[in-house]
Amino acid sequence: MVKKLLGELHEFKLPSILTPICMIGEVIAEMIIPVLMGRMVDLGINGGNMAYIVRTGIIMILVALFGLLSGLGGAVFGAKASTGFARNLRKKMFDNIQTFSFANIDKFSSSGLVTRLTTDVSNIQNAFQMILRMAMRAPASMVVAMVMSFIINAKLASIYLIAVIFLGIVIVFIMNNATKYFKQVFEKYDSLNESVQENVSAIRVVKAYVREEYENNKFKIAALNIYEMFVRAEKVVTLNGPIMTGTVYACILLISWIGAHMIVAGDLTTGEMMSLLTYCMNILMSLMMLSMIFVMVTMSQASARRIAEVIDEETSLGNPKDPIMEVKDGSIDFEHVDFAYTSDSEEPVLKDIDISIKSGETIGIIGGTGSAKSSLVNLISRLYDVTKGSIKVGGVDVRDYDMEALRNQVSVVLQKNVLFSGTIYDNLRWGDANASEEEIKRACKLACADEFIERFPDGYNTVIEQGGTNVSGGQRQRLCIARALLKKPKILILDDSTSAVDTATDAKIRKAFAEEIPGTTKLIIAQRISSVQDCDRIIVMDDGKVNGFGTHDELVKNNEIYREVYESQVGSSGDADFDEKS
Incomplete structure (x- = not known):
């Protein structure tokens, strides 16, 4: 299914490749800056070396500019790739719908096709952009930050490793429970669209029979069903935030406490401590991004299946191998x-x-x-x-x-x-x-x-x-x-x-x-x-x-x-x- 959908990238393959490359460039810049900052503190500020401070500061500015340009490039290329991908998916579905026989059309409701062409494609677009930008950036940032942390101090870096494993288990648990709700919610969208479509197309009949209140109630029920389904899903997903935040603060407190003792004992410098705290935030923010990606991917799975159903649907009618092109008469x-x-x-x-x-x-x-x-x-x-x-x-x-x-x-x-x-x-x-x-x-x-x-x-x-x-x-x-x-x-x-x-x-x-x-x-x-x-x-x-x-x-x-x-x-x-x- 994924391979089939990605086959519709066509002319947007290059932006899809350039987006993660730009995001890796941004990660590299973010990982270099904490190292330079730590050295500036240890060798420049603590050592009273003004020339080193200026030189390191200029390098930091250049690295930051490189990261900024990489981030902008990732945003531009990601937007172009995702919107182009969505356009191609809509075109592919619409083109295939035009080949449908009446029997094929009977299989899909008109409101269901509208939902697939609009809401479902928008979900895929958002998920694809998130994947291009964050799915490469977050893991790369987390791995590099983890490696750099172990290079600086393996003992303190072990705290990150434990936190990552714990949060990984939490994310998997949350996503498994939220998935079943996201699968159902898009079927509810079909009912909502059907209610709107019928009401608008038959508005004269609705008014002639004074059925506005009935139609309002029908729409209210359809909208309420979507609301309730999303609330159930979000109740599960929102657990991610407080657990993630609590883990981040726990890591910062542990590193600060243990790190302070190590600085006093001479086993850690102040600059290294600052670098570790920065890497701590990088690692945990990367985990936060990954959890958001999982949410988007979970939501888009149901949409991807629904889109693939339309693309894969083959017309029940087709031309013979050597069709006759001329109708002789009207008998x-x-x-x-x-x-x-x-x-x-x-x-x-x-x-x-x-x-x-x-x-x-x-x-x-x-x-x-x-x-x-x-x-x-x-x-x-x-x-x-x-x-x-x-x-x-x-x-x-x-x-x-x-x-x-x-x-x-x-x-x-x-x-x-x-x-x-x-x-x-x-x-x-x-x-x-x-x-x-x-x-x-x-x-x-x-x-x-x-x-x-x-x-x-x-x-x-x-x-x-x-x-x-x-x-x-x-x-x-x-x-x-x-x-x-x-x-x-x-x-x-x-x-x-x-x-x-x-x-x-x-x-x-x-x-x-x-x-x-x-x-x-x-x-x-x-x-x-x-x-x-x-x-x-x-x-x-x-x-x-x-x-x-x-x-x-x-x-x-x-x-x-x-x-x-x-x-x-x-x-x-x-x-x-x-x-x-x-």
């Missing part, structure tokens, strides 16, 4: 197709679908909620793969096509209409980035979107807010249809995409399709009989099976489900829903 053949969303499903969503659709036909698809209408059309553009059987487009199994080539010829207006922030032009050019103004206006005319666009003060340059919240549901649907038409597809799928459009506009859209794009195969999912009765043929779906397939007249005569719904809708002036059977 569609379902050959005894079964489909289930997961391999462990008790029964398939679609069962033994066996129908043929000619190129250029207009096919209506109708059925009650949960009858698997959307699942049926999602298989055509290979958003999912069939579990059993095969689907052919243009006489070729969809699994033999290059997916991009197939999807460019199968344009889908999904049940949930999504517009992106930007102008109407920007949104429409998702269908064709190089579409001319004339082509855009023609697509909008076919989708009956030109009627309202031209009433906007800025026309096609009108800015659409994120999610299309500043246009009505019907306008959003018509813009999405126009966007799909710009792809000039061989197959056009409208998944309940005119449900928010009045019946007159719906009829105009269908008429425009029949007259202007007769060669395009059109699949129209609808709840209203009026939206599909003029189609060449109509598929009646029921419980994942094709209950009927024929013209409107044939189905009225021969299909009980279709006839009942038709009669109920005609009897209710066309306002009855397909699910409301008589």
Whole structure:
């Protein structure tokens, strides 16, 4: 896992190498200064040698400047390496997410992916910077200070050694107990992000139903869960501070007490005593840094696993070895197709679908909620793969096509209409980035979107807010249809995409399709009989099976489900829903 993540350093390898080198330079400077200070006291001040004091002082200043520059270099290179590493991780995850099939996306919640791209990467960034700067500096500083202390006086240095062993045991104990809490806390972040995401995206619904208090309570619970988990972890981690501080003061008192007796006995000089006290602080501060590193690494372990899950996730769909790049026509053949969303499903969503659709036909698809209408059309553009059987487009199994080539010829207006922030032009050019103004206006005319666009003060340059919240549901649907038409597809799928459009506009859209794009195969999912009765043929779906397939007249005569719904809708002036059977 660590090796895989570090593989995303790429162009930031050099700063990652230079950072610890600079930190070692800073350590060397810090270790030299106590020695020079001790000699200045013993040979300069006590010996009354002013020239030696000045000379040693100048050397100390130069060493301090070297340490300062090394520290600055470590900070700059460390920041560049860690932020660059975080950028590459986000890009790698986002790029991989773009390859996901619907099945892969179903595996991760959208809030979970947001947490991984933000909070988890930030944790890795902070831990990586800490490791580059402190993981090299702290051990190097501690080892060198320990060696220098033993060189000066092995008896007093033994106190440091005992303290280091004791604190090392304490750190391991604390980290083992804190780890289990840090592992759980990031799962709580998913719940928090989900609460925020749902509230913001559905704020109009929240206010319409006066559910602000409910949403506040839900957010409060999610935030409280994170708070409580962090408090538990921090209660364990904060033990590190007082134990570390107590050990530092105990070492200073012992060294001062024993050292004073040794100075009186002539076994230790005053300068050596000062150097030992300085090294004492270096050793114990290094231990403090190491404990902070352990905290950061412990926190980032859970984040690293979550990031690796996204990077390692392989799309359940892929191109064949020698993919077919051209779709001949818009004919569609379902050959005894079964489909289930997961391999462990008790029964398939679609069962033994066996129908043929000619190129250029207009096919209506109708059925009650949960009858698997959307699942049926999602298989055509290979958003999912069939579990059993095969689907052919243009006489070729969809699994033999290059997916991009197939999807460019199968344009889908999904049940949930999504517009992106930007102008109407920007949104429409998702269908064709190089579409001319004339082509855009023609697509909008076919989708009956030109009627309202031209009433906007800025026309096609009108800015659409994120999610299309500043246009009505019907306008959003018509813009999405126009966007799909710009792809000039061989197959056009409208998944309940005119449900928010009045019946007159719906009829105009269908008429425009029949007259202007007769060669395009059109699949129209609808709840209203009026939206599909003029189609060449109509598929009646029921419980994942094709209950009927024929013209409107044939189905009225021969299909009980279709006839009942038709009669109920005609009897209710066309306002009855397909699910409301008589």
